[in-house]
Amino acid sequence: MAKKILIVGGGLAGTIVANGLCRQLGKELRANEVNITMLGNDERHMYQPGLLYVPFGRIREKELFRDQTSVLDRRVNFQIDPATKIDAQSKTVTTDSGKTYEADYLVIATGSRLRPDTVPGMVEGAHWLYDLPGARKMREALEAFDGGKIVINVNAPHKCPMAPLETTFMLHDFLAERGLGDKSEIMYTYPIGRLHSLEPVGHWTAGQFEKLGIKSETFFNAKSIDPEKKIIYSEEESEVDYDLLITIPPHNGAEVITDSDLGAGGWVPTDRESLLHEGTTDVFVCGDTTNLPISKAGSTAHFEADTIIDNLVSLVNEGCMARKYDGKVFCFIETGLKEGTYVWFNYTTPPNPGPPGQMLHWFKLAYNRLYWLSARGLL
């Protein structure tokens, strides 16, 4: 009887796992010893990091999307039928259409979502670029902006830890290009006692902010926003006024995870090395939806997926796991509209970003196109 591998989620994590499994299990797929099914909720695959460029008019929207079927190996049985209930013990998934899928191996890759509704006043008063409707609205607001105070307010938890800084630096250059630099003030707020969770990035940012005249307030977690008075209030009992508010809203995991009692906030308890859902031997968790104390980033999803692919292939063929995930994360950082740098780290190697340069910015722009090769498992 064919071994059934079921992947819940059609984002980057699930797609890399599906494609990687097809590459390594070709013989088994041909012999019908294995079949691979993916449950997604959209016929299109979106390149999420591209959203950063939308409010600044630096990318066309169509560049963000490809048909999921063109990104996915044709041997994957792809169903646009979102999961509504996941039973990790029985490895059974119920979907929107009422179908039930059973699996021998389950991969939960359901991603994360924005929750601006959890902060009173945020939906009414703030802009964000972390989804397409938000990025479009932010583009319109920036087009209409003719000077004043812009506050960039970062909340925990969120995906793509570099995007808030990238937004800030790109905004600085954007305002300067439009002749609004002298008529504008940028202020950045961050939840902890420095400007970024990574200490070296925080130190470097402090120097950059001083050079560029960007103000900041740390230990600031949004409690509520008054869209009429244009004031954001913090849990730390501070308040900041604004003319335009850009926020990185707090995130949760997918609703199906909480509906299935798989993890508070939608974050699935996951072993940091095996990437198995805690208490299971054949349910893997990949990407944003893990509860791991690690960056929620595309590169994390990619490196986790590589580990899960090797482990699943080994389980199918040899009945044992192959290797452990070492916690690797790699992030580009756009330090303006023309320069960039990168940082990488894992569970045992601390981060050490290099100085920004034009070459790395161009490489990031190239990666915006090369991403599709990553998703297809070719890069």
Next chain:
Amino acid sequence: MGNRTLIDAKGAFCPGPLMELIAGLKLVEIGDEIEVLSTDEGSAMDIPAWVDKVKHETVGIDQEGEVWHIVVKKMK
């Protein structure tokens, strides 16, 4: 007495132990506790400093070898 949740943030550089705590406190009830495990020496100061600012309670800080155990109670 409330429930206690464990956040194992040993070797966590990003988002780091304090950010994990801030996120974790959003998911528990008033009266619950969160125990953060951290290998980052700065956490033993950063976490109580923030907890004090937002008027939660630092229940205890212990060090076992390279690991700090920091217990925080959600008060509001």
